[in-house]
Amino acid sequence: MHNISYHAPCKLSDAVSLLLELEGSRILAGGTDLIAKWKKSHFFDMTLVDIRNIPELSVIEEVEEGLFIGAGVTMDRVSEDERILSKFPILAEAASKVGSVQVRNLATIGGNACNAAPSADTVLPLMVYGAEAVIAAKEGERRVALREFFIGPGKTVLKKGDVLKGFVIPNPPANSFAYFVKHSRRPGMDLATVGVAVLLVLESEKTADIKVILGAVGPTPIFVKGLDIFFGGKIDPDFVTRIAEHCANAASPITDVRGSKTYREAMIKRSVALCFRNHTR
Amino acid sequence: MQHKELCFKVNGREQHLLVRTNWTLAQVLREQLGLLGTKIGCGEGECGACTVLMNGKSVTSCLVMAVQAEGAEIITIEGLAEGETLHPVQEAFVEAGAIQCGYCTPGMVISTVALLEKHPTPNDEQIREGLTGNLCRCTGYQKIFEAVNIASKKMAGGEKE
Numbered sequence: 001m002h003n004i005s006y007h008a009p010c011k012l013s014d015a016v017s018l019l020l021e022l023e024g025s026r027i028l029a030g031g032t033d034l035i036a037k038w039k040k041s042h043f044f045d046m047t048l049v050d051i052r053n054i055p056e057l058s059v060i061e062e063v064e065e066g067l068f069i070g071a072g073v074t075m076d077r078v079s080e081d082e083r084i085l086s087k088f089p090i091l092a093e094a095a096s097k098v099g100s101v102q103v104r105n106l107a108t109i110g111g112n113a114c115n116a117a118p119s120a121d122t123v124l125p126l127m128v129y130g131a132e133a134v135i136a137a138k139e140g141e142r143r144v145a146l147r148e149f150f151i152g153p154g155k156t157v158l159k160k161g162d163v164l165k166g167f168v169i170p171n172p173p174a175n176s177f178a179y180f181v182k183h184s185r186r187p188g189m190d191l192a193t194v195g196v197a198v199l200l201v202l203e204s205e206k207t208a209d210i211k212v213i214l215g216a217v218g219p220t221p222i223f224v225k226g227l228d229i230f231f232g233g234k235i236d237p238d239f240v241t242r243i244a245e246h247c248a249n250a251a252s253p254i255t256d257v258r259g260s261k262t263y264r265e266a267m268i269k270r271s272v273a274l275c276f277r278n279h280t281r
Numbered sequence: 282m283q284h285k286e287l288c289f290k291v292n293g294r295e296q297h298l299l300v301r302t303n304w305t306l307a308q309v310l311r312e313q314l315g316l317l318g319t320k321i322g323c324g325e326g327e328c329g330a331c332t333v334l335m336n337g338k339s340v341t342s343c344l345v346m347a348v349q350a351e352g353a354e355i356i357t358i359e360g361l362a363e364g365e366t367l368h369p370v371q372e373a374f375v376e377a378g379a380i381q382c383g384y385c386t387p388g389m390v391i392s393t394v395a396l397l398e399k400h401p402t403p404n405d406e407q408i409r410e411g412l413t414g415n416l417c418r419c420t421g422y423q424k425i426f427e428a429v430n431i432a433s434k435k436m437a438g439g440e441k442e
Contacts, residue, residue: 004303005283006348028349035305035344036325043303050349076338100414101392102329105338106345188413189327 002043008050012057012136012163015049020138020161022047027163029072029111032103056165057110060084063168068134070166071110076101078109078122088169090180090197091125097182098122100189110164113146116154117191119216123150124197125180126167127213127221134165141165150220173209176201179275183267185258192216193258194267196247198275207233210243212272217251217264224250240276244269289350291316292360300347307331307342309350310357318358318387322416329415332388333357339395341414358387361394370394373432374425381419389415393429402433 005022009015019025025047028034038046051057057072060081067083078084078095085092098104098112098121112120113133123146132143138161146167149156158164172178179198184190195215201208208231212224224247233239253264283302290296291314300309310316310333319342322330326344333342334356361368367375370393380386389412396403396411403411408429417425 002303003283004346006285006302006346008348008351028346031346031349032326032344035346039324048346052349099326100329101395101411102332102339102341102414103326105335105340188410 003045005047006050007048008053010053010055012054012165015051015054015163016136016138016161018049019163022049025049027051027114029108029114030074030106032099032107033111033115033117051163059166066169066171068166068168069109071114071164072108073110073166075099075104075107075109075112075122079104087171088125088129088178090178091122091129091169093180094121094125094182094195094197097187103189110166113149113167114156114158114164116150116152116156116220118153118218118220119192119195120221121182121192121195121215123221124195124213124215125178126169127223128178128197128199128211129169129172130211131167131169133167136163136165137161143168147223152219172199173201175203176209177279179278181271181274183271191258194253194264194271195221196268196271196275198272200276200279205234207231207235212243212247212275214247214251214268216258217253217268219252222250226250235276235280240273243276244272247272285348287347287351289352290354292356302346302348304347305343306333306335306345306347306350306355309347310342310355316357316359320384320387322384326414327416328385329388329392330385332391332415334391334395337398339392339414356391358390361390368394369435370397370428370432373428373435377424377428377431379420379424379428381417385415385417385419389417389425393432396429397433397436401437403429 028048028050057070059070061068075095075098079092112122127146131146133149177200181196182192183194197213199211210227214222248265248268253261255261284299285302287298287300307321310319320330322328324343326341331343332339335353392415400407408426
């Protein structure tokens with residue numbers, strides 16, 4: 001108990017090797033989830049590979065398809081970066097609603113995904129924008145759509161020796177609009193009771209494409225399927241009620257300290273409706 | 282028990298220490314450097330009593346392992362005053378009576394310094410937002426918000442002189 005062995009490699013390849021060599025090793029990024037968990041779980045022994053010295057993990061850069069955001073980029077940077085604010089505004093918005101100022105100064109966008117909490121705020125916009133996770137491994141790099149990244153609470157497709165390098169987010173289509181709602185018990189320092197991200201593409205006032213991601217209402221963030229029945233529609237009150245109902249049916253919320261199953265179902269409907277009403281406002 | 286050498290700057294002074302790898306920054310500041318102004322409240326990053334500036338950004342030092350501070354510049358509550366002269370934010374907290382038991386005060390003051398760096402004349406919403414991560418169980422926050430406004434005026438005045 002209480003033992004920590006600490007490594008802070010400067011190269012991504014060294015991080016991968018260390019993770020493969022050292023039994024039970026894990027990645028330390030911002031530490032806001034891991035260190036808190038370590039303290040709450042009686043200071044279990046840890047072998048840590050700190051990734052903060054690896055330069056390519058903390059870059060934000062424009063790439064051919066859109067934007068690359070390194071896994072080690074902190075939430076405060078995500079919420080303030082001009083490129084993210086102009087192209088992916090709800091990602092900046094979600095990052096600005098994580099924890100507190102102090103948490104956002106430490107917590108990373110990669111850590112938010114790898115921790116794989118169903119309530120992870122930044123995961124919803126990343127998924128709705130169609131982001132891919134770029135994963136470094138001994139065999140080389142691979143990409144996984146973020147929609148296929150999560151397996152269960154705290155579980156992802158990452159294997160031993162994998163390092164999440166960052167996300168590539170494709171540029172959103174023309175005439176698209178994005179909305180985000182974090183419904184929590186209080187505005188700051190709380191996890192989402194229900195989270196919703198919506199991406200809406202319009203063609204001459206009618207819906208051409210709709211994507212909805214729900215957070216904190218299932219074992220993983222939920223990509224709502226079957227929304228094509230709403231394509232070609234006009235966003236009127238009846239449309240909003242029907243799509244909110246459809247989304248609530250796609251979720252499988254549980255009862256916990258943040259809200260009951262019934263409350264969450266009601267709040268999914270309310271939050272989804274809010275996204276579409278914000279558009280028509 | 283594993284140890285590691287740590288080189289960092291605390292309140293402007295270079296420090297070379299041998300630290301335990303399982304100690305947090307808050308523990309090293311308090312136990313090894315004797316900087317007892319930094320308080321440990323919840324120990325889980327919720328209450329903000331342990332807030333310090335790390336490379337100019339406010340962080341909860343109970344969630345930072347000491348070894349992560351390698352090469353960093355840390356400012357604690359002890360590093361704000363210049364000799365006997367208090368920092369304008371400290372002065373403002375005294376003037377407003379924004380201190381009751383005092384346990385949250387060092388963290389509140391550090392968060393206020395960070396807030397005013399970003400928003401020199403914050404509105405009420407920005408003050409609430411900037412102090413989200415600092416809990417106070419005595420004051421009801423009103424005096425603290427007043428102190429932030431007083432500090433903002435003091436610092437704006439200071440720049441004109």
